[in-house]
Amino acid sequence: MTKRVLIVLQHRDGRLHRMSREAVAAGQKLAAAVGGTASAVLLGAGVGAIAEQAAGYDLEAVRVADDPRLADYTPGGYVGALAPALKSEKPDFVVFPHTYQSVDYTARLAHEVDAALVPEVTGFAVEDGVLVWTRPILGGKLSSRVRVRGEGTVFVSVQSGAFPADGAAAGSARIETLAEAAPAPDREILGVEKAGAEGVDLTKASIVVGVGRGIGGPEKLGPIQDLAKMLGAEIGASRPVIDNDWLPRDRQIGSSGQTVAPKLYLALGISGAIQHLVGMKGSGCVVAINKDPSAPIFSIARYGIVGDLHEIVPALTKALEEAGS
Amino acid sequence: MRIAVCIKQVPDTEARLRLAADGRWIDEDDVAFVINESDAYALEEGLRLAEKTGGEVVVVSLGPARVQEALRKALALGAARAVHLADDAYQGGDAAATARALAAALAREQVDLVLTGAQSDDAGFGATGSLIAGQLGWPHAWLVMGVELDDGGKSARVTREMESGLNEIVRLALPAVIQVQAGINHPRYASLKGIMQAKRKPIATPAPDELGLAAGAIGAAGARLEVLSVAFPEAGAGAEIIAGDPATAARTLVEKLQKEARVL
Ligand SMILES: Cc1cc2nc3c(=O)[nH]c(=O)nc-3n(C[C@H](O)[C@H](O)[C@H](O)COP(=O)(O)OP(=O)(O)OC[C@H]3O[C@@H](n4cnc5c(N)ncnc54)[C@H](O)[C@@H]3O)c2cc1C
């Protein structure tokens, strides 16, 4: 029987979210692999232009719930909009972009429609007729292969970067109304504020030295600051460094911090969790210094040194001095 | 106010990992286990809210015998009581099976608020808290960086992290499940007095039937997600590792950055 794949699109500032396009690429690939068709669904208020944008992909349909109750995202709004159609149509797969918004409501929706949930997948393969999903565990140090048991709809959310957006095939989809949508907003939205104080703009730096929990404490920053000075670099940090107040929040790099793409990024004592990588993997050249040879940061770095950063950092400053750069 | 905090015990991020013989999980021998990072922040938030309102905190954890250590630590930090879902039947579940068990335990506690971490550092589902909320029929919020009680505890003003450096402030009716993100506060350290007192605090270990749970609904039997294998990321695409003592490696790196990558 033809399998049905539904892709839930997220949008921001009147356009499809970058990760929605990645979800389209994933959903199309999945439909092809399981022998099925892919459609998309779009929720919001006044989203006609975004639906047109989505209709430019090779999809069977773009199904839209355009409703003032969906003007602001709330989990109740989104679950109410999607659950009735999912319950009556029972698609085989629903593909979400793994964004903060999706994570906030997909589990709740899965509960509501009794779907299995495979969060943050990085890939899939049909092995001996069994669909096997790959997802990271332990902060990306390992990956796991999982399968879903039992009948019913399977939800997957796709990790940022796992299914490149340029893999999404263009085409022409019909636009239709999502039936039975009954959004029931369950949060009063009181406002939106900036997370960190205005401060350094790390995106302007051509070299960034990123420090992680592995530096051990704020008292260890001295030699790292010397190195940064020698390089003319700004210092950025992983989240735990900020959470522990070793450096101020405006220096955080990653999914909840700044996104940087300097020509050189030096990662010191950073393991390389995806939430950090999304904030710096566009860098021209990544150098990782970590005492753990299997740290995931090495898989996106061009050069690596395995060892104690407290020994390597001063040596590096000295080597730069000698090289006169 | 009565507050429950769900804490999971996970491998320390510093732990050197080896695969288990069956290839489906890590070999837990010689691995240090700690309270999941965001759960430690959730616990601190719970303790502060309880102190503010003259309430108490109950900590709940599902996991094998080693989890007692994490619960004792939470009791030493100031939780009043603990519930440990230790029975074998609870173990090996996915987020939904685990949430079913936790929700059944929480339903007995008559709490006004459940706090969880945003995400476990091992399984990383980011789903268990929302699924507990689904089970209890309560509102929820994920990735929370601030909680303030309003209306004498009938609702909470919750600050949620969004992407792109923004926070959203929403009002949730209580009872609710609030999924706390690391960095919301600065967790306290246990005092000697706290550690001594913790020894006498109760840890309940209810069996599944006491919570009205059928064996097929929980643990590995109740899970729809089955882990087939785990593996280290594929080598090969990785970095060029520069060998040598620190001075040699540093000199080689500088040379490569200048001549090969041309970024200096
Ligand atoms: C929703 C969400 C959002 C998040 N947002 C962000 C974000 O924006 N940015 C971010 O960075 N993280 C974010 N995180 C956290 C992320 O998942 C990781 O926990 C975090 O990036 C880990 O930081 P780390 O690499 O510094 O620490 P760890 O993972 O603890 O790694 C420390 C590393 O240092 C190494 N090390 C220790 N000592 C030494 C030494 N002496 N010499 C050399 N190496 C040493 C260790 O081998 C280890 O690899 C987020 C998480 C969630 C759930």
Ligand SMILES: Nc1ncnc2c1ncn2[C@@H]1O[C@H](COP(=O)(O)O)[C@@H](O)[C@H]1O
């Ligand atoms: N076995 C468990 N025992 C107690 N709490 C848990 C357990 N598993 C998950 N949780 C809670 O749910 C949160 C999210 O976990 P996860 O869905 O695995 O990312 C964690 O931060 C914990 O607060």
